Amino acid sequence: MNPTVLICDDSNMARKQVLRSLPEQWHSNVQTAQHGAEALTILRNGEIDILFLDLTMPGIDGVGVLQGIQKLNVDCHVFVISADIQPEMQSKVLGLGAKEFLRKPIKADVLQSNLEKHGLL
Amino acid sequence: MNKLHLSEDEQDCLQELINVAMGQASDQLARYLDSFVYLKVPSIESVDADSLATTLDQQQAAMAVVSQGFFGYEGIRGEALLVYQDEDSERLADLLGYEPDELSKDEQLIDISSILTTTFLNVFASQIENQISYSAPKLLPSRANSLSEHLEQLTFNWDLALKVNINYQVTDYSFNCNMVLLIPETAINNIKVVLNRILEEL
Amino acid sequence: MNPGVLTDEVTKKFAEKLSSKITDQLNTGILILDTDFNIVMWNSFLEVHSTKVSNDIIGKNVFEVFSELPERWLSRKLSSVLQLGTPNFCSWEQRRHLFELPHTRPITTDCEFMAQNCTFLPMEESGKIEYISILIEDATDVCHYQGQLQKALDKLALMSRIDGLTQIYNRKHWQESLEQEFAKARRHDKALSLIMFDLDNFKQLNDHYGHQGGDQVLIEISKTIGNLLRVEDVFGRYGGEEFAVILPETSILGAIELAERICQTVANTPIKFKESNIIATVSIGVAQLTERDSHFESLIMHADDALYIAKNNGRNQVCSGSDNELLKQVSA
Missing domain, CATH: 3.30.450.20 (PAS domain)
Structure with a gap:
């Protein structure tokens, strides 16, 4: 059974980069969101297993989504994928429940080894 | 960013490349400066020739500008301008951990600008599989109109300026500087080719 | 190979x-x-x-x-x-x-x-x-x-401000300085006074000693007066034989005191020219900036009016003007 995936990033290219890094057989179960609010709407339904989340977005940003997930008590694995790789930011999002902090641009091998690490692949 | 005549995809791709470059550059810089400074991922806008002069002229009285040329393969070249407010430039020098009498404020400003520009453009270049060389950074004379004069005396006609607003945060302080990348039309076309290559690969 | x-x-x-x-x-x-x-x-x-x-x-x-x-x-x-x-x-x-x-x-x-x-x-x-x-x-x-370029530029910049004969500021630079001092005095609410003076009987002096003699007098008088001034005072050649001094942060009392000294020093300092000693005198007008002066030029006008009175009253003397009220205070 393939997991359901949500990719949230305001950049179309970044979303495609994540998608391309995922196993082919997952692709039919992938949804995308362009900003935090859209992501939270989808997450609220509780059908997402894995969320790939950008941090810098207009409106509700990545940190806002993480806080929303805690508030709504949504059960999903969050991997933050960000260009802002300052140590402060990393510890902040890990503190908010993200599984991993991955730097952009995302590479397929890095993404997959991190999925393996958490038993998701 | 319409002045570029970039498609939505190309524009998105460029923004993403710049975000990543600035993110990594900030991180490297913070490490080099013992994590005293960090920079947020910047906001980016494109400015055409006429409005650049007017936007920057407004702040000109109290401004310090450091310019540095860059050139890479495939005709990618241009000039980077780092524009500081005068008071910020002084504070910056203090914050960067140089000894007070060690070197002049001018030299500190040139140093830090060069580090910012080259780290940023190096990461940017590596993403598009290019390599960039740099000319020595220069501080523009601090008098009225020096920026306009400088823009008139460039060795190439630039058609687009990418204005990257950089926000420094250092414990109690936060302040801004603008990085302006002046890029000639031929270079824009070359960048477009590269952007489309990246987009096709996706 | x-x-x-x-x-x-x-x-x-x-x-x-x-x-x-x-x-x-x-x-x-x-x-x-x-x-x-x-x-x-x-x-x-x-x-x-x-x-x-x-x-x-x-x-x-x-x-x-x-x-x-x-x-x-x-x-x-x-x-x-x-x-x-x-x-x-x-x-x-x-x-x-x-x-x-x-x-x-x-x-x-x-x-x-x-x-x-x-x-x-x-x-x-x-x-x-x-x-x-x-x-x-x-x-x-x-x-x-x-x-070398910088030296040349500095020299040029200086030359454009200096009167070639007397080596004091020329009228253009002097007037720009007055404009700035006027603005400064207004902004910081400080006193500003002006001294204008004229060589007495310069035409006769020229006729008698020739233009070289006249020039010598202008040069020497500029030197003598320059030595009486503070660094912040701005001394310039206003016209042919007319000079002016801007006195920042100085009230009319201070200005009159200085004017009297200028007047006496000039009269007591003979100028050597060839075989002769030339005795020159000056007539001086003094004015202080008042609330009513909306422009720096009116300050010049007041000093010039006073200078005219000093001439009419027999030369080689100081007269102050600019404001009747101020004058009354001074004479009281």
């Missing part, structure tokens, strides 16, 4: 030989350091100019060999090259030289050592930065000409 049968190996060797030859003929210094800042290689330019011997320096630490280098600062710069993998620069405009090398313009230049532009480049070896290449360009010529 027949180029037709060159193997790759031979071509490569030839190119290497060629590039090392070029390196040694370059008019730029090349110094290669390892990550501990030990000298790995240098070229002839440095060997010749530093008058050090290759055998003595290869493998040694750069700060040991060139003890003049600012170690703390340069180490940090070199570290940035290693750590960030980016080039770094040092320009003669901020730091005239790093290495103490003699230059090739011995006498005419005012700097002792070769002015330099230095570039620090990271050198990658299989993906890792292993060396730093320091390029040292001789910028003495540029530095020298830039210095």
Whole structure:
């Protein structure tokens, strides 16, 4: 059974980069969101297993989504994928429940080894 | 960013490349400066020739500008301008951990600008599989109109300026500087080719 | 060598030989350091100019060999090259030289050592930065000409403000200064006074001693009066034989006191011209800026009016004007 995936990033290219890094057989179960609010709407339904989340977005940003997930008590694995790789930011999002902090641009091998690490692949 | 005549995809791709470059550059810089400074991922806008002069002229009285040329393969070249407010430039020098009498404020400003520009453009270049060389950074004379004069005396006609607003945060302080990348039309076309290559690969 | 049968190996060797030859003929210094800042290689330019011997320096630490280098600062710069993998620069405009090398313009230049532009480049070896290449360009010529240009520009700027005969400020610059002082006085609510004076009977003086005599009087009087002023006072030649002094932060009382001194000193200082001693006198008008003066020109007008009265009252005297109220206060 393939997991359901949500990719949230305001950049179309970044979303495609994540998608391309995922196993082919997952692709039919992938949804995308362009900003935090859209992501939270989808997450609220509780059908997402894995969320790939950008941090810098207009409106509700990545940190806002993480806080929303805690508030709504949504059960999903969050991997933050960000260009802002300052140590402060990393510890902040890990503190908010993200599984991993991955730097952009995302590479397929890095993404997959991190999925393996958490038993998701 | 319409002045570029970039498609939505190309524009998105460029923004993403710049975000990543600035993110990594900030991180490297913070490490080099013992994590005293960090920079947020910047906001980016494109400015055409006429409005650049007017936007920057407004702040000109109290401004310090450091310019540095860059050139890479495939005709990618241009000039980077780092524009500081005068008071910020002084504070910056203090914050960067140089000894007070060690070197002049001018030299500190040139140093830090060069580090910012080259780290940023190096990461940017590596993403598009290019390599960039740099000319020595220069501080523009601090008098009225020096920026306009400088823009008139460039060795190439630039058609687009990418204005990257950089926000420094250092414990109690936060302040801004603008990085302006002046890029000639031929270079824009070359960048477009590269952007489309990246987009096709996706 | 027949180029037709060159193997790759031979071509490569030839190119290497060629590039090392070029390196040694370059008019730029090349110094290669390892990550501990030990000298790995240098070229002839440095060997010749530093008058050090290759055998003595290869493998040694750069700060040991060139003890003049600012170690703390340069180490940090070199570290940035290693750590960030980016080039770094040092320009003669901020730091005239790093290495103490003699230059090739011995006498005419005012700097002792070769002015330099230095570039620090990271050198990658299989993906890792292993060396730093320091390029040292001789910028003495540029530095020298830039210095001369700056001197010429400064001189020009000064000349455009100075009256050729008397060497005090010309009318244009004097008037600009008054405009600024007027604005300053208004902004900070400070007093501002003006002295205007005129050489008495200058026409007769000219007729009697000739124009050279007249010129001599103008020159000497300017000198004499210049010595009576404070640094912040602005002394200028307003017209032919008319002069003016701006007195920032000075009330009319102070201005009158100074005017009296000017008047007496001029009258008591004979001017030597050829065989004769010329006795010159001046008539002086003084005014202070008042609330009602909306423009700096009205201050000139008040001083000029007072000067006119001083002339009419028999010359060689001070008269103050600008405001009847002020005048009353002064005379009371």
